[in-house]
Amino acid sequence: MSGFDIAEAARLHALAFEPAERWGEDAIRLMLEMPGAFGVLRDGSGFILCRVAADEAEILTLAVAPDARRKGVGGALLAEAMAGAVVRGAGAMFLEVSERNEAARALYAAARFSTVGRRRRYYADGADAVVMRRGLET
Numbered sequence: 001m002s003g004f005d006i007a008e009a010a011r012l013h014a015l016a017f018e019p020a021e022r023w024g025e026d027a028i029r030l031m032l033e034m035p036g037a038f039g040v041l042r043d044g045s046g047f048i049l050c051r052v053a054a055d056e057a058e059i060l061t062l063a064v065a066p067d068a069r070r071k072g073v074g075g076a077l078l079a080e081a082m083a084g085a086v087v088r089g090a091g092a093m094f095l096e097v098s099e100r101n102e103a104a105r106a107l108y109a110a111a112r113f114s115t116v117g118r119r120r121r122y123y124a125d126g127a128d129a130v131v132m133r134r135g136l137e138t
């Protein structure tokens with residue numbers, strides 16, 4: 001995809017996630033090459049990757065650098081991803097988040113995502129994944 005700085009995204013991902021969860025440039029490139037995938041990047045602060053398949057969108061990752069947090073960047077990236085998903089024909093957006101990730105769960109709840117499922121012991125640390133969904137009608 002043109003205009004998306006993969007090296008900057010990998011740098012931000014490394015700042016935002018623990019070493020075991022980091023995605024390098026190759027992983028990010030592979031994600032963006034999937035059909036329906038797109039990304040939104042804010043240089044120096046954060047990015048989001050999303051994929052639309054049929055009429056459903058999925059968030060693949062969302063990363064905000066620690067020194068850029070609690071300034072609305074995550075919410076703005078999420079809003080841009082939702083708008084991009086609507087343009088690509090999605091009627092709903094899904095994501096998975098660790099039950100232990102209080103910041104992300106609060107962000108998604110504030111953005112009107114609801115819990116629709118749970119994947120037991122989904123993450124390497126034994127945490128469950130919470131599956132969340134939001135309709136994209138308005």
Ligand SMILES: CC(C)(COP(=O)(O)OP(=O)(O)OC[C@H]1O[C@@H](n2cnc3c(N)ncnc32)[C@H](O)[C@@H]1OP(=O)(O)O)[C@@H](O)C(=O)NCCC(=O)NCCS
Pocket residue numbers: 016017061062063064065068069070071072073074075076096097098101102103104106107108110
């Ligand atoms: C989760 C993350 C993306 C949030 O990004 P952010 O830019 O700080 O989020 P915003 O500033 O847009 O926050 C929007 C709202 O989310 C909630 N929120 C965000 N971080 C929070 C925290 N640490 N504790 C409680 N609520 C939080 C608040 O309601 C906040 O609104 P407010 O600041 O007016 O109270 C960021 O913390 C991050 O990159 N974490 C590490 C990677 C990660 O967990 N990604 C998501 C994986 S599913």
